[in-house]
Amino acid sequence: xxxxxxxxxxxxxxxxxxxxxxxxxxxxxxxxxxxxxxxxxxxxxxxxxxxxxxxxxxxxxxxxxxxxxxxxxxxxxxxxxxxxxxxxxxxxxxxxxxxxxxxxxxxxxxxxxxxxxxxxxxxxxxxxxxxxxxxxxxxxxxxxxxxxxxxxxxxxxxxxxxxxxxxxxxxxxxxxxxxxxxxxxxxxxxxxxxxxxxxxxxxxxxxxxxxxxxxxxxxxxxxxxxxxxxxxxxxxxxxxxxxxxxxxxxx
Ligand code: PGA
Numbered sequence: 064x065x066x067x068x069x070x071x072x073x074x075x076x077x078x079x080x081x082x083x084x085x086x087x088x089x090x091x092x093x094x095x096x097x098x099x100x101x102x103x104x105x106x107x108x109x110x111x112x113x114x115x116x117x118x119x120x121x122x123x124x125x126x127x128x129x130x131x132x133x134x135x136x137x138x139x140x141x142x143x144x145x146x147x148x149x150x151x152x153x154x155x156x157x158x159x160x161x162x163x164x165x166x167x168x169x170x171x172x173x174x175x176x177x178x179x180x181x182x183x184x185x186x187x188x189x190x191x192x193x194x195x196x197x198x199x200x201x202x203x204x205x206x207x208x209x210x211x212x213x214x215x216x217x218x219x220x221x222x223x224x225x226x227x228x229x230x231x232x233x234x235x236x237x238x239x240x241x242x243x244x245x246x247x248x249x250x251x252x253x254x255x256x257x258x259x260x261x262x263x264x265x266x267x268x269x270x271x272x273x274x275x276x277x278x279x280x281x282x283x284x285x286x287x288x289x290x291x292x293x294x295x296x297x298x299x300x301x302x303x304x305x306x307x308x309x310x311x312x313x314x
Contacts, residue, residue: 064269065268065269065270065271065293066100066101066271066293066294067099067100067101067271067287067293067294067314068100068101068102068103068227068271068273068293068294068295069100069101069102069103069294069295069297069307069310069311069314070102070103070104070105070126070154070156070188070227070229070273070294070295070296070297071089071103071104071105071297071301071302071307072105072128072156072159072275072296072297072298072301073085073104073105073106073107073110073128073301073302074128074161074298075107076107076302077106077107077110077302079109079110079113082106082107082110082113082114083110083113083114083117085104085302085304086104086106086110086113086114086117086118086123086125087117087118088304089102089104089118089123089304089307089308090117090118090119090122090123092304092305092308093122093123093308093311094119094122096308096311096312098122098311098314099314100294100311100314101124101294102122102123102124102311103123103124103125103126103153103154103188104118104123104124104125104126104301105126105127105128105154105156105188105296105301106125106126106127106128107128108127108128108129108142108147111125111127111147111150111151111152112150112151115150115151115152120151120153124152124153124154125150125151125152125153125154126152126153126154126155126156126188127142127147127152127154127155127156127185128155128156128159129142129155129156129157129159129162129176130142130143130144130146130147130155130157130176130179130180130185131143131144131176131179132172132173132175132176132179133175133179134179143179143183144176144179144180144182144183144185145179145183147180147183147185148183148184148185152185153185153186154185154186154187154188154227155176155180155185155186155187155188156187156188156190156229156296157173157176157177157180157187157188157189157190158173158176158189158190158191158210158214159190159231160190160192160194160231160233160236161236164233170209170210170213170214171213171214173189173214174213174214174215174217177189177214177215177218177226181218181222181225186225186226186227187225187226187227188227188228188229188273188296189214189215189226189227189228189229190229190231190275190296191207191210191211191228191229191230191231191254192207192210192230192231192232192233192236192275192276193206193207193232193233193234194233194234195233195234198232198234203232203250204250204253207230207250207253207254208257211228211254211257211258212257212261216261220262220263220266223258223262223266223270224266224269224270226270227270227271227272227273228254228270228271228272228273229272229273229274229275229296230247230250230251230254230272230273230274230275231274231275231276231296232246232250232276233276234276235275235276235277236275236276236277236298237277237298237299238276238277239277240276240277241276241277241278241279241282241286242274242276242286244285244286244288244289247274247286247289247292248289248290248291248292251272251274251289251291251292252290252291254272254291255267255268255270255272255291258270271293271294272291272292272293273292273293273294273295273296274286274287274292274294274295274296275295275296275297275298277299278295278296278297278300278310279300279306279309279310280300280306280309280310280312280313281309283295283309283310283313284313287313287314294314295310297310
């Protein structure tokens with residue numbers, strides 16, 4: 064069954080205590096409303112253990128924002144998928160455009176990370192999306208197709224059923240410039256069709272495809288009303304409980 068999901072991506076924000084407070088506040092507010100979507104908080108690694116304790120897992124799930132492309136060993140500063148799993152996190156964001164742009168993560172690296180996440184029973188929230196010049200030169204479909212095919216299409220149907228996709232046009236991230244509802248729906252339908260061609264209609268119908276990029280309480284409802292938009296990956300607006308709840312309440 065396709066699931067609606069609103070996932071926060073805190074990025075590199077919040078001290079430990081601030082993070083615990085935010086997780087608690089979201090958990091409490093989520094308990095006071097009828098949730099029509101799954102709620103996920105993507106916290107920095109150092110917050111995960113405490114965030115898992117701070118929330119009711121029937122209400123709020125915790126996600127890492129990354130994991131290593133190696134299993135274990137002499138990789139100073141890295142955090143493995145097994146380590147993430149051992150904290151109680153259920154998800155891991157992979158392939159965020161900031162990781163691709165600033166840390167050189169390419170399709171091959173992301174394929175390794177995806178395999179390790181799945182092997183350790185984490186659900187990847189796998190990010191894809193074009194930069195502005197690619198959209199302006201009308202290469203956006205081609206770019207997204209390559210990202211999906213080269214990092215994910217080696218998976219079996221069963222493995223793929225654990226993937227959540229997040230379409231995040233890079234030009235919309237943190238810029239206040241949201242994709243129009245037509246742009247979002249068009250790309251989400253394109254992605255679902257790619258999945259259908261590879262894995263069949265049933266798998267495609269069941270995969271959740273989130274939109275990310277300046278999603279806010281005042282535009283979430285319109286974006287989520289599209290038939291192929293199954294929720295959002297939220298950066299800036301996930302840092303304040305009320306803004307985040309405003310997006311959750313759009314469902
Ligand atoms: P934004 O970030 O909501 O601040 O645009 C989204 C993201 O990068 O996941």
